[in-house]
Amino acid sequence: MDLFNKCKMFVRHEEVRDLGCYPYFCAISENNGPVVIMEGKEVIMAGTNNYLGLTDDMRVKEATRDALMKYGTGCSGSRLMNGSFTIHAELEEMLADFMDKEAALLFSTGFQTNQGAIVPMIGRKDYLLCDRENHSSIFQGAMVVKGIVGKDAIIKYRHNDMADLEKKLSRLPEDAGKLIVTDGVFSMLGDIVNMPVLVELAKKYKARVMIDDAHGLGVLCKGRGTAHSFGLNDNADIIMGTFSKSFASQGGFVAADRYVIDYIKHHSPAFIFSASMTPAQVTTVKKSLEIIKEEPERTQRLYEIQKKVRDELKHMGYDVPDGVTPIIPVIIGDDLTTFRIWQLLFDKGIYVNAVISPAVPKGQQLLRLSFMSTHEDGHIDYLLKVFEEIAEKCKNIRSDNYQYECRAM
Ligand SMILES: Cc1ncc(COP(=O)(O)O)c(C=O)c1O
Incomplete structure (x- = not known):
């Protein structure tokens, strides 16, 4: 059979487009923070990871422009060779200090950071334990591990279910190396890992802990993230972060004891074989980090916004879990209803993320709302007014869709 047959057979995106509610790849032509021009019209951006609104901050933009003029557009090599500039080392020091760790290491994307830190950690006779709802980049790292040391090394436990984690840990050989990897703040549901119990289990079963805090840094505990918010920073052996969210840029890092960082930087193909x-x-992140430290009030504003939106959506009857982070899932439960409600919102000038399987389990398809500290009261009030207006229509859409079968994309 022709290799490309599967490509020809893939028409699900066209089916949804024909229904007039395809929610992906919407092009932005102007980005002014909370309001953007998307597909040629003005919309409130309520589906973003730009939690502190710093992509549009003049101080960040000016620092970035100056760095571009001083250092040029690219590094043209890996950190190991010609791609290490003084500013990379400066940022690593700043991050280590911010995270209260001995050392930090930069990677070129957050995705690569997870893959790049996990793969060298797991050798033969070691085990990697992952929450089922962890970000895909962690599982991509796990797939590489599986290829190298075998499938038995990878163990998934039920989402944030510490009893299940304990069950899985208790079956492993006592003296085997074990790494528990979990999101700090889960990217789709916005809930927070049960870190106090997780670290107790890690101690009991002699496991190491890695927290992916892509969505906790900049947001929780004055920006210092999930582990700090629990007062358990010392129990997070490796903390991972990305720069594509609160840090207004692209890239990622891990922070840990120096000997761990030294090991990763000499053994991680994702680090060694990719340009820096x-x-x-780097400069965007440095400036953003300065602002995060100087302006902790941004995190308070985020908290207030999410509380108002969460409370009011629940009051209107939407299925919204409790929480404290600026990621607010509105659970819809099937693909087509999710797409149709997404379209209703977009028609009224609001952009949110339409999330279906495999990003969430089937039956948990959702609209992911997420906010910036720079959203103004007027933006939030308008968004809530629209949700109220469409509440009745949403129920009708849901029952209409039982008639129509749309396969998951
Ligand atoms: C929890 C989590 N980890 C890692 C990543 C990957 O980061 P990046 O998009 O910066 O490559 C993401 C991105 O969405 C994420 O949500």
Whole structure:
């Protein structure tokens, strides 16, 4: 059979487009923070990871422009060779200090950071334990591990279910190396890992802990993230972060004891065989980090916004779990209803993320709302007014869709 047959057979995206509610790849032509021009019209951006609104901050933009002029557009090599600039080392020191760890290491994307830190950690006779709802980049790292040391090394436990984690840990050989990897703040549901119990289990079963805090950094505990918010920073052996969210750029890092960082930087193919972050990216992150430290009130604003939106959506009858982070899932439960409600919102000038399987389990398809500290009261009030207006229609859409079968994309 022709290799490309599967490509020809893939028409699900066209089916949804024909229904007039395809929610992906909407092009932005102007980005002014909370309001963007998307597909040629003005919309409130309520589906973003730009939690602190810093992509549009003049101080960040000016620092980035200056770095571009000083250092040029790219580094043209891996950190190991010609791609290490003084600003990379400066940023690593700043991050280590911010995270209260001995050392930090930059990677070129957050995705690569997870893959790049996990793969060298797991050798023969070691085990990797992952929450089922962890970000895909963690599982991509796990797939590489599986290829190298075998499938038995990878163990998934039920989402944030510490009893299940304990069950799985208790079956492993006592003296085997074990790494528990979990999101700090889960990217789709916005809930927070049960870290106090997780670290107790890690101690009991002699496991190491890695927290992917892509969505906790900049947001929780004055920006210092999930582990700090629990007062358990010392129990997170490796903390991972990305720069594509609160840090207004692209790239990622891990922070840990120096001997761990030294090991990763000499053993991680994702680090060694990829060009380093550009000077502009590094400088954006440096400036953003300064602002995060100087302006902790941004995290308070985020908390207030999410509380108002969560409370009011629940009051209107939407299925919204409790929580404290600016990621607010509105659970819809099937693909087509999710797409149709997404379209209703978009028609009224609101962009949110339409999330279906495999990003969430089937039956948990959802609209992911997420906010910036720079959203103004008027933006939030308008969004809530629209949700109220469409509440009745949403119920009708849901029952209409039982008639129509749309396969998951
Ligand atoms: C929890 C989590 N980890 C890792 C990543 C990957 O980060 P990046 O998009 O910066 O490559 C993401 C991105 O969405 C994420 O949500």
